[in-house]
Amino acid sequence: MENKQIIKILKNTAKLMELHGENDFKVKSYQSAVSSLERHPTSLAIMDIDELQNIEGVGKSLAQSIYQINEQGSFELFDDLSAKTPEGIVEMMQLSGFGPKKIKLIWEKLGIENLEDLLIACKENKIAALKGFGDKTQVKLQEAVEYKLSWRGYIHYREAEQLAEKIIKELKSLEGVKEVSITSDTRRKMEVIKPLEILVASENKAKIIQYVAKNDEFDLDKKNSGPLSLKFIYKPLKAEIHLIFTTKEQFVNDLFKTTAHPKHLNAELEKGESFSHILKEKQFSSEEEIYKASGFPFIVPELREGLWELNWAKENAIPDLVEMNDLKGILHNHSTYSDGKNSLEEMAQYCKDLGYDYLGISDHSKTASYANGLQEFRVKKQHEEIDVLNEKLAPFKIFKGIESDILNDGSLDYANDVLESFDFVVASIHSPLSMDEKTATNRLINAIANPFTTILGHPTGRLLLQRKGYPINHKAVIDACAEYGVVIEINAHPWRLDLDWRYVRYALDKGVQISINPDAHETNGYHDMYYGLCVGRKAGLTAKETFNAKSLDEISQYFKDRKKSALSKI
């Protein structure tokens, strides 16, 4: 079992303990073990009980629990607590801004056990009357419930892609299956997915139905399934999956039809016809042929949104989209200096092993005390270590960066003489996150105007399917970046993908450079770069417009020039 899965169970156990009124210190011991385990760099699954006990915050009892979770997938305490907690309560505890204490009160005083009833209670003004609640909390709760309900059943792209790969592999092994492909939103690499759709050409539907019906992880939706499609739920993620049936002959036409957004499919082409019309004319054997028949150049699936790609195609000016091997370095990463799992050297070595030429390390700044943010003397220490490593790993280079918290007034949280010591500065907001649009926008613009800011980090602070992020005036923020020469990141973590690709297009039109940053907190985090790349491509991002596609020499010079300019402005 992966560390992440084990930790998730312990984290949920702590939440349930709190919900059921367990001793606060006992809960805290679970929470502190969780935060220690989250920073543990090696696999827990291969450790015995004695070794587990050596981990800080893990004693005899937790060591045995971890061992049991790894062996059996769960442990008694979690099972007992889960058994006495309605599923809706678990969902209520996931509401952003609301923890076990508040949910416990709502459950006990009002008997509410699901999101739907909770929404009604908000509307009927019943929440504000509870002790410890008030009007503002009720409004916040209602917003959180509505947000949660509106995204129910969605999964992140990463999960959709991984799940699709697994199902496709299994379908391909079935008798009678001729062709299989992901399609619709997933093939267009949308950031969140519902339903996950897979197109299957098969001569033996019965085999497929049998495969779904027999799989314990699937819950077949007989009512909504029929001769054209099979619908079911993937239980571990509560994800909706549709298998769309077609024939081998119709496969390409149907793949095109189900992939494209209706606005792409039905857009008026040169002679007044649309792709829909063209598809009715004949059965094509490749998507390239379909575009050829339309008189258009080939358009990759992720661009088929009916937004800007057809104008590009008409002018035969589809951008040469950025690819993984265009990326020369990885910026915005954390190490054990703050809240990362791996040491500076491990982060650097792995980055080098992956074939990149440079790494930008940007641990948390001093305000982020929860994340072990760097006080000034620790910044100095890290810079000394980077100097040593740079000699050792040359020509590979580590750039000295920081993820500086943007404070309430938009200032960065070091004095200029400290800011000056970095090669680059990623400026990000971490708290507080609840602001109105004007406050948030001004706060960001102040940080952008700081001459030491190189990159704007995760501009909205959103966590897809979990929290909306603070509202900002995107255009004003992007315009400011254009004015002050600040690069904007696409935070490539699959839960963030922030800046949103829809605004990446606007940023590119304004000449703002985009950096695809994984915000890695461990070596494995580098692989998230791919998800940032996917959404960048949706916006038409090219290598030339991608900041971390610069060569080592180019980016060194850029940082140098930028600092020179900053020093002349202070």
Next chain:
DNA sequence: GCCGTTTTCGGCCCGACTGTTTTCAGTCG
């Protein structure tokens, strides 16, 4: 439940912010 010992049990516990209080609890990063 964990830790560190005065080795058998008492103390544990970041800090800012919000919204509720009327001095603090809950939540978050």
